[in-house]
Amino acid sequence: MRLDKLETPQKKTSNLSEGLRESDLVDLVSPVVSIDEFEPKSGKPDEVVVIALRVSDEEPATDLASFIEKGVHDILDTEVSPNVDEDGMYLVFIEATRDEKLMSIVTDILKDIDKLVNIDTWEFDFHNSGTVSVSKGDL
Numbered sequence: 001m002r003l004d005k006l007e008t009p010q011k012k013t014s015n016l017s018e019g020l021r022e023s024d025l026v027d028l029v030s031p032v033v034s035i036d037e038f039e040p041k042s043g044k045p046d047e048v049v050v051i052a053l054r055v056s057d058e059e060p061a062t063d064l065a066s067f068i069e070k071g072v073h074d075i076l077d078t079e080v081s082p083n084v085d086e087d088g089m090y091l092v093f094i095e096a097t098r099d100e101k102l103m104s105i106v107t108d109i110l111k112d113i114d115k116l117v118n119i120d121t122w123e124f125d126f127h128n129s130g131t132v133s134v135s136k137g138d139l
Helices: 058-069 102-117
Strands: 029-035 048-055 077-080 090-097 121-126 130-135
Touching: 029 102, 048 058, 048 102, 058 077, 058 090, 058 102, 090 102
Parallel strands: 029 121
Antiparallel strands: 029 048, 048 090, 077 090, 121 130
C-alpha cells in the first residue's frame, strides 16, 4: 500500500470558525452576571476576581467564552464549566485582575456581547453584597 494514497479523515470543526453573528445568543444567556462568587484558578482571591455568565447550552457557552477571550479586554482567562449548575446552565468564567479597572472591564465585555445577546437590563450579583440592575444604555 502506498502511503501517499492514504487519506486522513478530517475532524469535524466547530461552527465557531464561522464566527458569531448578531443575535446568535439571544435567549441563551442569562442577564445575571455573578461577580466574586467563585474562586479563581489563576491567582489568589485577593488578586483575581471571577466573573461568571450563565448560558443555557454548552456549545453557545464555548462560543461566548472564545469570543470574549479573543477580544481586547484585559482579562487573564476564560473557561466554560464542564457541567451545568443547579439551574441547568453552563457557566462562562472570566478571570480578571482585582483592581480599579474591574468594573470597566465587565461593562466593556457586556457592551461587546450586546448584539449577540440583546439583553436590556443586566443584573450584577456581587457575592455577599447584593444585586444591582443596570440597563444596557447605562453601561
